[in-house]
Amino acid sequence: MDYALLLERFSSSVQRTWSAQRRLHAALRAAIQEGELAPGSRLLASRVLAQELGIARNSVVYAYEQLLSEGFLSSDRRGTVVNPIAQVAKQLQLPTTTLLSDFCLANRAERVMPLPVAAELTTGFAPGVPSLTDFPKALWRKSLDASWRHLTVSQLGYADAAGEPLLRAAIADYLRASRGVICDADQVIVTDGTQSSLDLCAHALADAGDKVWMETPGYVGAQIAFRSAQLNVIGITVDKDGIAPTEHDWQTHHPKFVYVTPSHQYPTGQVLSLNRRLELIQHARKHGTLLIEDDYDSEFRHGGPPLIAMQGLVPDAPVIYLGTFSKTMFPALRIAYLVLPKNLVPAMHSLVAKTSLRGRSADQICLAKFIRDGHFLTHLRRMRRLYKNRRDELVRLLQAQLGDVATVYGDTAGMHLSLCFHNTSWDDVTISEHALTLGVVVPALSHHRVGRRLHAWSGLMLGYAQVPIELMPALVEHLKSSIDWYRNEIDST
Amino acid sequence: MDYALLLERFSSSVQRTWSAQRRLHAALRAAIQEGELAPGSRLLASRVLAQELGIARNSVVYAYEQLLSEGFLSSDRRGTVVNPIAQVAKQLQLPTTTLLSDFCLANRAERVMPLPVAAELTTGFAPGVPSLTDFPKALWRKSLDASWRHLTVSQLGYADAAGEPLLRAAIADYLRASRGVICDADQVIVTDGTQSSLDLCAHALADAGDKVWMETPGYVGAQIAFRSAQLNVIGITVDKDGIAPTEHDWQTHHPKFVYVTPSHQYPTGQVLSLNRRLELIQHARKHGTLLIEDDYDSEFRHGGPPLIAMQGLVPDAPVIYLGTFSKTMFPALRIAYLVLPKNLVPAMHSLVAKTSLRGRSADQICLAKFIRDGHFLTHLRRMRRLYKNRRDELVRLLQAQLGDVATVYGDTAGMHLSLCFHNTSWDDVTISEHALTLGVVVPALSHHRVGRRLHAWSGLMLGYAQVPIELMPALVEHLKSSIDWYRNEIDST
Numbered sequence: 001m002d003y004a005l006l007l008e009r010f011s012s013s014v015q016r017t018w019s020a021q022r023r024l025h026a027a028l029r030a031a032i033q034e035g036e037l038a039p040g041s042r043l044l045a046s047r048v049l050a051q052e053l054g055i056a057r058n059s060v061v062y063a064y065e066q067l068l069s070e071g072f073l074s075s076d077r078r079g080t081v082v083n084p085i086a087q088v089a090k091q092l093q094l095p096t097t098t099l100l101s102d103f104c105l106a107n108r109a110e111r112v113m114p115l116p117v118a119a120e121l122t123t124g125f126a127p128g129v130p131s132l133t134d135f136p137k138a139l140w141r142k143s144l145d146a147s148w149r150h151l152t153v154s155q156l157g158y159a160d161a162a163g164e165p166l167l168r169a170a171i172a173d174y175l176r177a178s179r180g181v182i183c184d185a186d187q188v189i190v191t192d193g194t195q196s197s198l199d200l201c202a203h204a205l206a207d208a209g210d211k212v213w214m215e216t217p218g219y220v221g222a223q224i225a226f227r228s229a230q231l232n233v234i235g236i237t238v239d240k241d242g243i244a245p246t247e248h249d250w251q252t253h254h255p256k257f258v259y260v261t262p263s264h265q266y267p268t269g270q271v272l273s274l275n276r277r278l279e280l281i282q283h284a285r286k287h288g289t290l291l292i293e294d295d296y297d298s299e300f301r302h303g304g305p306p307l308i309a310m311q312g313l314v315p316d317a318p319v320i321y322l323g324t325f326s327k328t329m330f331p332a333l334r335i336a337y338l339v340l341p342k343n344l345v346p347a348m349h350s351l352v353a354k355t356s357l358r359g360r361s362a363d364q365i366c367l368a369k370f371i372r373d374g375h376f377l378t379h380l381r382r383m384r385r386l387y388k389n390r391r392d393e394l395v396r397l398l399q400a401q402l403g404d405v406a407t408v409y410g411d412t413a414g415m416h417l418s419l420c421f422h423n424t425s426w427d428d429v430t431i432s433e434h435a436l437t438l439g440v441v442v443p444a445l446s447h448h449r450v451g452r453r454l455h456a457w458s459g460l461m462l463g464y465a466q467v468p469i470e471l472m473p474a475l476v477e478h479l480k481s482s483i484d485w486y487r488n489e490i491d492s493t
Numbered sequence: 494m495d496y497a498l499l500l501e502r503f504s505s506s507v508q509r510t511w512s513a514q515r516r517l518h519a520a521l522r523a524a525i526q527e528g529e530l531a532p533g534s535r536l537l538a539s540r541v542l543a544q545e546l547g548i549a550r551n552s553v554v555y556a557y558e559q560l561l562s563e564g565f566l567s568s569d570r571r572g573t574v575v576n577p578i579a580q581v582a583k584q585l586q587l588p589t590t591t592l593l594s595d596f597c598l599a600n601r602a603e604r605v606m607p608l609p610v611a612a613e614l615t616t617g618f619a620p621g622v623p624s625l626t627d628f629p630k631a632l633w634r635k636s637l638d639a640s641w642r643h644l645t646v647s648q649l650g651y652a653d654a655a656g657e658p659l660l661r662a663a664i665a666d667y668l669r670a671s672r673g674v675i676c677d678a679d680q681v682i683v684t685d686g687t688q689s690s691l692d693l694c695a696h697a698l699a700d701a702g703d704k705v706w707m708e709t710p711g712y713v714g715a716q717i718a719f720r721s722a723q724l725n726v727i728g729i730t731v732d733k734d735g736i737a738p739t740e741h742d743w744q745t746h747h748p749k750f751v752y753v754t755p756s757h758q759y760p761t762g763q764v765l766s767l768n769r770r771l772e773l774i775q776h777a778r779k780h781g782t783l784l785i786e787d788d789y790d791s792e793f794r795h796g797g798p799p800l801i802a803m804q805g806l807v808p809d810a811p812v813i814y815l816g817t818f819s820k821t822m823f824p825a826l827r828i829a830y831l832v833l834p835k836n837l838v839p840a841m842h843s844l845v846a847k848t849s850l851r852g853r854s855a856d857q858i859c860l861a862k863f864i865r866d867g868h869f870l871t872h873l874r875r876m877r878r879l880y881k882n883r884r885d886e887l888v889r890l891l892q893a894q895l896g897d898v899a900t901v902y903g904d905t906a907g908m909h910l911s912l913c914f915h916n917t918s919w920d921d922v923t924i925s926e927h928a929l930t931l932g933v934v935v936p937a938l939s940h941h942r943v944g945r946r947l948h949a950w951s952g953l954m955l956g957y958a959q960v961p962i963e964l965m966p967a968l969v970e971h972l973k974s975s976i977d978w979y980r981n982e983i984d985s986t
Contacts (some may be wrong), residue, residue, distance in 0.1 A: 022669075033807075066670065071767070071801050105840045106749075109697040112847050119651050119850060132649040141641040148634040156625040156823040158612050176515075177559065192685055195850055204602040208701050208723055224848055230701055230723070256599075274564070308564050315526070330649040332852030347598045354605050355717055357612060357688055359825030 003049055021059035025066050032072050032082055039084040043073065112224055116447035124475045126441040127267070127416040127463030128327070131386060135330050136379060140370070147366035155361040161353040163190025163337070164364035170371040171323075171337050179295065180308035181321055183339045189352060190337050190364060194296060194324045197338045198222050198259075201292055201320060202229035204351055206256040213258040215243045216455050217448035219266040219294070222259050231256075235450030238265060238457070240409075242272030243280070250283055257290040257320075262310050263298030267448045267461045268418045269410015277310050284318045290341075294322045297414040299380055300465075302388045311339060320344075325367065327415060327465075328380055335367060383465075387415060390464045390472075397476045398462075405483065406459065418445060420459035426486065428458045435460075435482040440475050496542055499524055514552035518559050525565050525575055532577040536566065605717055609940035617968045619934040620760070620909040620956030621820070624879060628823050629872060633863070640859035648854040654846040656683025656830070657857035663864040664816075664830050672788065673801035674814055676832045682845060683830050683857060687789060687817045690831045691715050691752075694785055694813060695722035697844055699749040706751040708736045709948050710941035712759040712787065715752050724749075728943030731758060731950070733902075735765030736773070743776055750783040750813075755803050756791035760941045760954045761911045762903015770803050777811045783834075787815045790907040792873055793958075795881045804832060813837075818860065820908060820958075821873060828860060876958075880908060883957045883965075890969045891955075898976065899952065911938060913952035919979065921951045928953075928975040933968055 018026075031037045043049070046064060050057035064080055067073040073080050104110070122129045162168065168188040175181035191197045198221065206212055208230035214222055216235030226233045234253050236245045243260055258280070262272035272280075284291050293310045311321040324336035340348050352358075370376050395408050398419055411417035419442075421428065428444035435442050442460040449455065460479075467475065499520055511519075524530045536542070539557060543550035557573055560566040566573050597603070615622045655661065661681040668674035684690045691714065699705055701723035707715055709728030719726045727746050729738045736753055751773070755765035765773075777784050786803045804814040817829035833841055845851075863869050888901050891912055904910035912935075914921065921937035928935050935953040942948065953972075960968065 066673075071673075105697050105837075105844065106700045106703070108700050109840075109844050112844060115847055119654065119846060122647070122650055129650060132646045135646075135649055137641075137644070137646075137649065141638065144641065145634065145638050148630075148637065151630070153625045153628075153630075154615070156628055156630065156825050157615055157622060158824045161612065180559075180564075193850055193852075195848070203721055204598050207599045207601050210599070221850075228696055228848060326850075326852075330852075331651045331850065332649050332854050334852045344598075347602075351598065351602050351605060353612060354608055355688070355721060357686055357714075357819075357824065359686075359819075359823075359827045361825050 003044065003052060019059070020053075020055040021062045024053070024055070024059060025063035028063060028067060029072060032067075037082050039082050041082045042078070043080040043082070045079060108228065108230060112228060113220065115220055116443035117441055121441045122466065123439065123441055124467040124471055125416070125462035125464060126466070127443065127461045129463060129466045130327050130330065130415065131383065131466045132330055133466075134383065134386060136375070139375060140366075143370055143375075144362065144366045147362045147369065151362050151365075155365075157359070159358045159361045159364075161356055161358050162349055163188065163358070164361055164368060167335075167364040167368040168337075170368040172339075174371055174376070175309075175321070175323070175339065179298065179323075180312035181339055182312045182315060182317075183321075187340045187342060187345055188337055189340065189348065190335060190358075192334045192336070193326065194294065194322055194336045195221055195225060197322050197324075197336055198225035198292075199229070200338070200348075200352065201257070202226050202231060203355075204348060205290060205320075206231050210256040211253055213243075213245065213249075213253070213255040214450050215260060215265060216450035216453055217267055217445045217457055218259070218450045219261065220448055222294070223450055226259070233450060235453045235455075237453055237455050238268060238270070240270060242270055242276050244276070245280075245283070250287060254287060255289055257292055258284065259292045259294065260310075261294045261296065263295050264410065264414035266294070266296070267416075267443065267445055268420075268457060268459075269412075269414060269416060269461075271410075271412060272310075277313060281310065281314060281317055281319075289318065291317070291319045292322060293319050296322070296324055297327045297416075299328050300384050300387050300415060301413045302384075302391050303412050316341065328376070328383075329367070333363070333367070335363065387465050390467060390469060391417065393469045394462065394464045394467075394472055394476075397472055401476050401480050402483065405487075409459075415465035416461050416463040418457075418459050418461055420445070420457060424456055424458045426458045426490075428460060430489075431482055431486045432460055434485055435479055438478040438482060440478045440482070442479060496537065496545060499529070512552070513546075513548040514555045517546070517548070517552060518556035521556060521560060522565060525560075530575050532575050534575045535571070536573040536575070538572060601721060601723060605721060606713065608713055609936035610934055614934045615959065616932065616934055617960040617964055618909075618955035618957060619959070620936065620954045622956060622959045623820050623823065623908065624876065624959045625823055627876065627879060629868070632868060633859075636863055636868075637855065637859045640855045640862065644855050644858075648858075650852070652851045652854045652857075654849055654851050655842055656681065656851070657854055657861060660828075660857040660861040660864075661830075663861040665832075667864055667869070668802075668814070668816070668832065672791065672816075673805035674832055675805045675808060675810075676814075680833045680835060680838055681830055682833065682841065683828060683851075685827045685829070686819065687787065687815055687829045688714055688718060690815050690817075690829050691718035691785075692722070693831070693845070694750070695719050695724060696848075697841060698783060698813075699724050703749040704746055706736075706738065706742075706746070706748040707943050708753060708758060709943035709946055710760055710938045710950055711752070711943045712754065713941055715787070716943055719752070726944060728946045728948075730946055730948050731761060731763065733763060735763055735769050737769070738773075738776070743780060747780060748782055750785055751777065752785045752787065753803075754787045754789065756788050757903065757907035759787070759789065760909075760936065760938055761913075761950060761952075762905075762907060762909060762954075764903075764905060765803075770806060774803065774807060774810055774812075782811070784810070784812045785815065786812050789815070789817055790820045790909075792821050793877055793880050793908060794906045795877075795884055796905050809834065821869070821876075822860070826856070826860070828856065880958050883960060883962060884910065886962045887955065887957045887960075887965055887969075890965055894969050894973050895976065898980075902952075908958035909954050909956040911950075911952050911954055913938070913950060917949055917951045919951045919983075921953060923982075924975055924979045925953055927978055928972055931971040931975060933971045933975070935972060 046060040047057055050060045074083050169185040171188050172183050172185045202225050211232045212226055213234050213236050215238045236243050311317055311319040321339040325333050391411055395411055398408055406419045406421050409418045409420050428446050432442055432444035445457040445459045539553040540550055543553045567576050662678040664681050665676050665678045695718050704725045705719055706727050706729050708731045729736050804810055804812040814832040818826050884904055888904055891901055899912045899914045902911045902913050921939050925935050925937035938950040938952045
């Protein structure tokens with residue numbers, strides 16, 4: 001067999017950037033699989049082949065060794081021989097791509113709805129992104145290195161499925177003091193992010209087909225988690241005071257749990273009124289329903305009457321409280337948490353111990369110390385000031401430029417507000433898509449519709465946390481031109 | 494109202510270790526909720542109350558501020574007043590714990606089976622634990638710090654849902670060279686661990702009620718993932734050559750996918766024979782079934798004929814290949830991966846982009862460089878030598894001490910072997926439980942039974958990777974005494 005020809009012919013079909021040894025390995029393997037190198041045939045000695053091909057002998061040795069370890073060759077005292085394995089494999093080399101392409105995702109995977117905005121879009125006004133330039137990266141890096149320095153050998157292994165005790169205690173202390181959450185460390189479970197928290201709730205608290213409620217418009221991530229768990233998701237309309245289930249809803253759509261964002265409704269930004277909160281708790285108790293309170297960005301309060309977390313409103317509230325460090329620290333950290341009612345603690349602990357193997361002790365210990373040493377609150381305080389200034393400027397610009405057609409809602413807390421059109425028949429999706437072509441990321445409230453029930457919102461979400469004040473005028477200008485374009489469009493039809 | 498009495502009475506019911514401010518805050522809150530401090534009542538000035546209670550004024554100020562921010566108090570020009578909120582909340586303070594305790598986990602969560610061995614048991618011979626003392630922690634720490642030093646601001650945000658491109662390329666290169674896996678970087682998806690990989694496969698590839706196959710005995714973690722996704726899990730018996738589905742199985746139990754551990758069957762440790770692999774691929778193609786190949790610890794080969802990964806046996810094999818860095822690096826790292834068939838890439842990428850928000854760029858970039866710089870292979874080579882020595886010693890001891898009643902299987906690769914009793918009617922679970930009381934962790938093969946189908950294995954799993962040779966004689970001695978105890982028990986009945 002002419003190896004040089006083999007190599008040459010083969011090389012034309014692959015990247016020229018491959019190293020000699022990789023090309024030789026692949027060429028020999030293909031030749032064996034194609035039957036050009038028949039079972040039992042003996043390969044040239046590596047020294048000879050290297051000379052013949054004009055490549056380093058090591059490259060040949062490497063290629064042979066790899067084929068040996070893959071089972072295509074075997075070696076005896078006299079050299080290297082082609083194994084019969086390849087011949088059998090050859091029979092399987094039928095036109096298979098067509099067969100395999102028949103395999104597609106499961107129905108439930110195909111049904112997962114797209115996100116309103118691609119996760120990689122982080123320019124103004126993409127919601128949910130904190131100001132990363134203002135995160136004290138150097139300080140975090142130093143803390144992390146210290147955490148690694150003190151890490152014990154056993155902390156390289158699997159960790160407590162509920163999270164590092166130190167971090168759970170720090171989270172409980174922080175939540176008691178800052179959010180009025182009534183909890184001890186053992187009620188806290190650390191997760192990889194709110195999406196994981198939601199997946200856990202969906203699978204732990206409801207069976208396939210069970211009814212659950214969310215707000216409409218509502219958080220798409222929650223909808224994805226619940227639908228992936230095959231729950232029957234019912235959207236309950238959000239009005240200006242937040243989620244507003246009727247007595248009829250409670251009677252006919254008895255939910256296993258209700259997912260709510262009371263501190264800063266996602267996406268509208270409205271705060272759930274105190275009366276509604278108490279009603280919700282009362283109904284939940286009466287019907288044996290759990291409330292899942294997602295408090296994703298309530299750390300940032302810019303005005304208005306402060307409201308304690310629903311979880312802490314009454315003792316033993318039937319509430320699972322969700323929080324995350326993605327907004328207060330940085331998203332890449334991937335640490336979030338849930339706070340369980342006391343009587344669910346044993347069952348949920350045993351469940352997470354069985355369903356997830358956990359680690360990342362260094363990250364969690366580092367975060368615990370970051371909180372304990374006051375760095376977390378210092379950072380929060382700085383961001384609160386920064387975000388409030390950005391909000392103030394954005395509200396001013398929006399009212400000046402667009403006050404005649406839209407009203408700002410949901411700006412008393414958090415990292416985004418909503419700009420709601422006075423004419424609720426406006427197609428916010430069309431406006432959102434047009435704005436995107438101008439480089440302005442403003443997801444439509446209608447992108448967040450849950451189920452078939454109508455909601456009376458037409459508007460856009462504007463995240464301002466990561467947008468410097470000096471960039472805002474141009475962005476609002478672009479947004480205005482999209483809205484002007486839309487008004488022209490509807491006027492002309 | 495006598496605040497000192499209030500505080501004193503309240504303090505008796507809580508931990509004495511609480512700070513003055515925390516006790517005062519909790520006591521006032523309880524008093525407001527109980528109605529002892531009625532709505533509209535005015536609190537003492539902080540200075541006065543501090544004096545009265547003999548605590549620092551700052552503690553009082555802190556407690557008041559917290560109650561203000563929680564909405565229990567409000568302040569006007571003349572001082573601090575109790576809000577009506579509490580009164581409404583009071584109505585909800587019925588005997589509620591009984592109501593809430595009615596809420597239990599969903600049926601599917603209750604049905605999750607326990608693990609054969611608690612995850613925190615890592616002493617000899619707990620399987621699945623690498624030798625953590627031998628991990629180059631200092632080198633990793635240095636690399637991680639460098640990775641953080643070079644991290645850009647945008648890398649603090651959400652990352653590519655499929656993982657850092659640099660890491661995916663490093664994994665693909667490694668798998669091609671070391672495991673004969675045929676893949677490019679874009680086929681690789683990085684996950685938080687094999688459990689996440691399995692959850693993803695279960696939800697993406699099959700709908701609730703769909704039949705899937707696994708080996709019996711088989712990996713409990715996979716069974717948990719599949720059952721949590723409400724799949725119909727069918728156990729296919731493993732014989733000495735690995736999984737052995739009959740033609741009847743293929744006809745009657747047509748599976749959506751087959752989960753297999755061909756390189757080192759979990760738990761028996763047997764290697765799936767080449768013929769069985771080719772048959773499996775052939776059948777999978779014929780029936781449009783996917784194979785999920787979990788190659789969890791095949792990096793460690795100690796002897797026997799080397800076998801390439803099933804994924805690389807033929808081009809375009811209908812295989813999803815799973816790997817993890819938990820065994821080769823350390824479990825706390827929480828990085829694993831799957832390699833998709835080319836034609837599933839677009840659909841799976843779009844699915845993970847929608848269902849999971851990802852980050853941890855620093856960790857992933859660090860691991861990519863650790864691989865690229867050769868540290869990973871160096872570490873693997875060292876561990877291979879170490880584990881081989883440990884295996885040799887363990888096999889020697891087992892044969893010497895227990896060779897009359899049991900045979901060692903599955904010791905040609907990986908980090909554990911199985912000790913199979915000649916008398917397959919022995920109750921391996923009872924022996925395993927007895928050994929645990931002597932401090933020896935040896936999960937029974939019957940702990941890994943899947944479904945109702947019988948398997949002909951009675952034996953124990955012994956992980957040796959993390960057990961120093963000098964500790965082995967005592968452990969095997971203990972194990973022997975458990976077996977002796979069991980023989981006495983059955984003889985006497």
